[in-house]
Amino acid sequence: MIIDFHAHIYPEKIAAKASRAIGEFYNAPMAWSGSVDQLLASGAKIGVDRYVVHSAATNAIQVEAVNNFIISACRAAPEGKFTGFGTMHPDFEDFEAELKRIEFAGLKGIKLHPDFQKFQIDAPEMDPVYEVLTELDMPVLVHAGDARFDFSGPKRIAHVLDKHPDLKLIAAHMGGYTEWQAASEYLVNRKVWFDTSSTLWKLPVPDAQKLIREHGIEWILFGSDYPMWDHEDEWKRFEQLGLSGSDKDAVLYKNASLLLGL
Ligand SMILES: [Zn+2]
Secondary structure, three states: OOEEEEEEOOOHHHHHHHHHHHHHHHOOOOOOOOOHHHHHHHHHOOOOOEEEEEOOOOOHHHHHHHHHHHHHHHHHOOOOOEEEEEEOOOOOOOHHHHHHHHHHOOOOEEEEOHHHHOOOOOOHHHHHHHHHHHHHOOOEEEOOEOOOOOOOOHHHHHHHHHHOOOOOEEEOOOOOEOOHHHHHHHOOOOOOEEEOOOOOOOOOHHHHHHHHHHHOHHHEEOOOOEOOOOHHHHHHHHHOOOOOHHHHHHHHHHHHHHHHOO
């Protein structure tokens, strides 16, 4: 069984354009366009059973529409294929009502991408949002790291953990894209999940193995970061970690199932 904890989807009409823009942002070739159909086709090649799907609103005005898109995509998908994570933005006024609305509609958490959304993950105005998420027991997946910016590095994520010890936070990209040293310094042994997405193409295998060993296998989640990567390519990189038996199952689905209460 495989759960892909980190897949992005976009409405068919804008998928190709959105995917291109992200490719330019990361100066990386995008494997796919980000449509739902292509996600299912890419993941089927390695036998993904369930996808946690995300889409970020780059401003407050888009929040409801993006959440509605995720809700409808989850409803349209084959039973049990999608677990939806919504979006939020610090400028969105009635965040409490919106978080309750999306929870009622079946979404399980939210995704934040501070680099695209232009806010610091530990900004005080986000504290009330984290409080509501904690209250609702909704996990938050945070795009973590990227040495080019100062929005969501491991040190800032550690501040959030300090202030919100009961928040379920997933720091994507093994705790900090291109900031793995800082992830090891500030996040290892904290109550925080890491996902493997967009990491293994850049972080040498021994370093990735060390980070996993230090932090603990029960905190690691498999994620593809589709449409950035093709599932087959991510799978090849994942296999290089040499995980087997219960460790492999933990990362591929058991940790995710526990976290999502599946
Ligand atoms: Zn992402």
